[in-house]
Amino acid sequence: MAADYRMFAGVNLYHFTGGPCAELVALGAARAQGARQMRCIVAVGNHGRGVIGPCGRDRQVFVDHYPTMRVIVPTPAGLRSVLAADLMPLAQRWTPEAGMNGLDPSLYRDPEAAGPPIIRFNPRYLEAVRSGVKTKTTRFRDPAQLGPARLVFESDPEVVLPAEVTGIRHCLVSDLTDQDAQAEGLTTAARLREVLQGHYPDLVGTDGVDVITFRINHKTGA
Incomplete structure (x- = not known):
């Protein structure tokens, strides 16, 4: 709302490279x-x-x-x-x-350049990741790479867990399995697709996603 009480609206068009909120x-x-x-x-x-x-x-x-x-x-x-x-x-x-x-x-300094690549998470997943219930994350147009990584939970303050990306599998949304869902702390592939739709509203069954497998590196933190 402007000082003269005019109202203005904006929408964030999601893209993995960033963009304006x-x-x-x-x-x-x-x-x-x-x-x-x-x-x-x-x-x-x-x-x-x-x-x-x-x-x-x-x-x-x-x-x-x-x-x-x-x-x-x-x-x-x-x-x-x-x-x-x-x-x-x-x-x-x-x-x-x-x-x-x-x-x-x-x-x-750019935090992305100060160490291993960052994979960002909603803070509601923190305990599931810490406990080992969640060992996979499915991403749409958000590439990752094998090797060391930092799992960043966007709470206030942020929580960072050192980790290792051990596997990346590319598949269609429609090809996600119950096993994928269970590795994310869910029960079925249908439920996983429902959760993904909440994160990526434009996602459809024929879109390709990356199923990223990771493990926490307990020797260096967390």
């Missing part, structure tokens, strides 16, 4: 229509996920461009409205006028 799409749409001051913003997930908090990149953009904007976020006590600036305590500021002047480049 829905919040940034909405802010871009607002700016394109002349709204330069924002009053508040909220993101809502599909498939009944409800209100979701902004990612780290979005928070930095909020702080740099709209530090006084209110952001609606979920908390254990329910929804809460907070100042954008409060989402990034002690953050360094970027401004269109000053650019990167005065910023310490060492604070902006």
Whole structure:
């Protein structure tokens, strides 16, 4: 919502290479229509996920461009409205006028380049992975590679488990098996396809996916 109470919406078009989150799409749409001051913003997930908090990149953009904007976020006590600036305590500021002047480049290293490849997970899978109930993950347009990996659970703070990718099998969604589902802590292939549909709304039975087998490296952490 802009300062003049106009409403703008945005949708995230998923792609494994990244891309703008829905919040940034909405802010871009607002700016394109002349709204330069924002009053508040909220993101809502599909498939009944409800209100979701902004990612780290979005928070930095909020702080740099709209530090006084209110952001609606979920908390254990329910929804809460907070100042954008409060989402990034002690953050360094970027401004269109000053650019990167005065910023310490060492604070902006790419985490993807600092170690083994990252495989990202919803935090609800953490205990299943830690306990060994979940030893596979099925990915759509999200390639992995054999060898050392970091399993990153996008909680606050993030949890990182060192792991080893021991197998990658490419197959059609329709060819997923009950054994694949059971290695993900589910019961049947039908249930696995249902869960995948929640993660990848555009997924159909003729799409190819990668079934990634991994194990936690208990010697180096976790």
